[in-house]
Amino acid sequence: MDETQLIERYFRTLGAQRADVSLGIGDDAALLRVPVDRELVLTTDALVEGAHFMPGASARSLGHRALAVNLSDIAAMGAAPSWMLLSLVMPEVTDGWLAPFCAGLAALAKDHDVALVGGNLARGPLSITVELAGLVPCGRALRRSGAHPGDALYVSGTLGDAAAGRLGADEASGPLLERFEYPTPRVALGQGLLELASACIDVSDGLYVDVRRMLAASNCAGRLDVERLPLSEPLRSAERRLGWPAQHGVRLALTGGEDYELCFCAPPAHERAIFALAASLGERVTCIGDVSEGTGLSVNSSNPELCAALEATGFDHFRR
Amino acid sequence: MDETQLIERYFRTLGAQRADVSLGIGDDAALLRVPVDRELVLTTDALVEGAHFMPGASARSLGHRALAVNLSDIAAMGAAPSWMLLSLVMPEVTDGWLAPFCAGLAALAKDHDVALVGGNLARGPLSITVELAGLVPCGRALRRSGAHPGDALYVSGTLGDAAAGRLGADEASGPLLERFEYPTPRVALGQGLLELASACIDVSDGLYVDVRRMLAASNCAGRLDVERLPLSEPLRSAERRLGWPAQHGVRLALTGGEDYELCFCAPPAHERAIFALAASLGERVTCIGDVSEGTGLSVNSSNPELCAALEATGFDHFRR
Numbered sequence: 001m002d003e004t005q006l007i008e009r010y011f012r013t014l015g016a017q018r019a020d021v022s023l024g025i026g027d028d029a030a031l032l033r034v035p036v037d038r039e040l041v042l043t044t045d046a047l048v049e050g051a052h053f054m055p056g057a058s059a060r061s062l063g064h065r066a067l068a069v070n071l072s073d074i075a076a077m078g079a080a081p082s083w084m085l086l087s088l089v090m091p092e093v094t095d096g097w098l099a100p101f102c103a104g105l106a107a108l109a110k111d112h113d114v115a116l117v118g119g120n121l122a123r124g125p126l127s128i129t130v131e132l133a134g135l136v137p138c139g140r141a142l143r144r145s146g147a148h149p150g151d152a153l154y155v156s157g158t159l160g161d162a163a164a165g166r167l168g169a170d171e172a173s174g175p176l177l178e179r180f181e182y183p184t185p186r187v188a189l190g191q192g193l194l195e196l197a198s199a200c201i202d203v204s205d206g207l208y209v210d211v212r213r214m215l216a217a218s219n220c221a222g223r224l225d226v227e228r229l230p231l232s233e234p235l236r237s238a239e240r241r242l243g244w245p246a247q248h249g250v251r252l253a254l255t256g257g258e259d260y261e262l263c264f265c266a267p268p269a270h271e272r273a274i275f276a277l278a279a280s281l282g283e284r285v286t287c288i289g290d291v292s293e294g295t296g297l298s299v300n301s302s303n304p305e306l307c308a309a310l311e312a313t314g315f316d317h318f319r320r
Numbered sequence: 321m322d323e324t325q326l327i328e329r330y331f332r333t334l335g336a337q338r339a340d341v342s343l344g345i346g347d348d349a350a351l352l353r354v355p356v357d358r359e360l361v362l363t364t365d366a367l368v369e370g371a372h373f374m375p376g377a378s379a380r381s382l383g384h385r386a387l388a389v390n391l392s393d394i395a396a397m398g399a400a401p402s403w404m405l406l407s408l409v410m411p412e413v414t415d416g417w418l419a420p421f422c423a424g425l426a427a428l429a430k431d432h433d434v435a436l437v438g439g440n441l442a443r444g445p446l447s448i449t450v451e452l453a454g455l456v457p458c459g460r461a462l463r464r465s466g467a468h469p470g471d472a473l474y475v476s477g478t479l480g481d482a483a484a485g486r487l488g489a490d491e492a493s494g495p496l497l498e499r500f501e502y503p504t505p506r507v508a509l510g511q512g513l514l515e516l517a518s519a520c521i522d523v524s525d526g527l528y529v530d531v532r533r534m535l536a537a538s539n540c541a542g543r544l545d546v547e548r549l550p551l552s553e554p555l556r557s558a559e560r561r562l563g564w565p566a567q568h569g570v571r572l573a574l575t576g577g578e579d580y581e582l583c584f585c586a587p588p589a590h591e592r593a594i595f596a597l598a599a600s601l602g603e604r605v606t607c608i609g610d611v612s613e614g615t616g617l618s619v620n621s622s623n624p625e626l627c628a629a630l631e632a633t634g635f636d637h638f639r640r
Binding site for chain 2: 022036040042050122131133143145
């Protein structure tokens with residue numbers, strides 16, 4: 001199969017069909033229409049074999065994750081996703097890999113009304129780069145930098161599941177591995193938070209590191225209550241079953257990463273509206289701390305060892 | 321150096337500073353303002369070690385080429401480039417590579433008023449993916465599909481130089497290698513052609529293949545006069561010096577690729593204006609054939625072998 005045939009078979013109609021695509025795949029570039037009252041939101045994230053996944057990883061999961069990690073960035077801005085480009089480097093073309101990869105990508109793209117409008121295919125070591133565009137009301141996007149002293153700190157969903165799944169905490173393919181392979185970007189929640197949150201970040205590198213980033217961008221300090229972290233029943237169950245050391249589940253929740261939950265700040269007056277929004281979407285949201293004047297993130301825990309370990313924590317995705 | 325330090329040192333202020341960037345590098349995504357009378361143009365192209373360049377390729381050249389190949393796509397739409405994202409996968413971080421890479425990228429970005437607004441760094445086999453956005457007056461972009469019977473067929477610059485340079489036709493680092501390592505995207509020419517051309521494509525895979533693509537998209541046939549192809553003096557000189565077989569320079573011009581010139585169609589009435597535009601920009605433009613009813617591309621040449629060889633030519637960038 002040559003490149004043109006590949007594009008026809010797998011990519012030409014991948015994702016949603018959108019009326020704002022003037023010209024999609026097949027020319028030198030795509031042409032898109034941005035409504036007058038919207039700002040354009042652009043992000044890119046890549047999955048590289050050896051860095052983000054191991055050889056033999058599920059192709060369907062890779063198709064899902066490649067888009068999900070970008071949707072999570074768009075969600076953190078409070079934006080609606082719209083168009084994607086796909087740059088795919090593959091060692092060889094096999095139907096057995098491309099069919100499930102595209103199925104995973106297409107299913108999530110259709111769920112979020114994202115159209116594939118261009119891309120690039122090349123031969124080489126497997127890596128998948130998605131560039132995702134979104135739209136947000138002008139001047140209204142959520143940023144990391146908007147938190148104020150007095151705000152409450154929230155997180156969506158549960159934390160640590162993906163890291164536990166990646167580390168093999170499930171028996172066979174259980175709910176934790178599912179959370180690693182098929183993360184759920186909180187796109188509708190992010191859009192709902194446009195009216196309610198003061199700052200937002202997506203939890204990709206681990207809650208502890210990502211909260212510190214949001215606080216630093218906002219020139220604020222913060223406090224995080226470890227006892228309030230949302231841990232799932234499958235994670236607690238794995239913790240018991242596998243005889244993990246004390247607070248290992250909590251450590252994964254704080255530093256495991258790849259949760260793709262939203263962490264956000266909001267004034268106390270918005271508390272009721274935030275929980276109402278979450279309930280309307282069937283999402284879980286938990287208040288896990290608060291924001292104050294100053295710098296740095298303190299962690300409230302009855303376990304002093306945990307606090308000391310966190311102080312020493314850095315996370316560097318590039319070094320990993 | 322961790323990822324944050326890398327970004328601060330090399331990428332934070334790379335390229336032009338633009339007033340339409342509401343939020344650049346440093347958040348979950350970038351925020352950009354698209355003027356009401358403009359459509360958004362999006363493209364992506366990647367350089368992968370082993371496929372598009374060999375180990376040990378000049379880092380400065382890679383920085384230039386990674387953006388130039390995308391600028392050429394934007395030029396082919398008649399658009400003005402605006403913002404880029406960079407997804408860089410590197411086996412290791414060394415100042416000796418990153419400094420010249422960023423210098424090559426930054427110089428071209430500033431020349432074309434392109435701001436780097438986001439990206440991604442990961443560890444792995446070297447590959448460089450740029451996503452480039454541009455802006456074009458609504459409904460006015462050049463496409464491959466607009467050619468009409470009776471149009472003349474033009475190409476910018478000279479052809480075959482980059483292929484000859486890649487194949488080592490220069491002594492040391494001469495003008496042909498320069499054309500391979502530092503291609504010149506015809507951005508201003510493309511914008512000028514908005515008023516004049518009926519269809520346009522950039523010559524990346526070789527003139528013969530790319531003209532066929534434009535004709536196929538336009539549902540037209542075409543004729544290409546081999547004797548009119550613009551060959552540079554350095555290419556003709558290399559042909560004599562190296563004792564190439566007959567018409568080897570012409571073959572490179574037809575099928576060598578990586579020229580990043582613009583090939584376009586225009587009604588005969590626009591001929592004078594096209595040459596005036598080219599002269600005003602200091603660009604060379606040559607009429608190399610014409611468009612007719614039907615399908616396929618015929619090649620006029622006094623050399624029947626050349627015509628037969630071309631008939632058998634396919635080009636598949638993915639297979640290469």
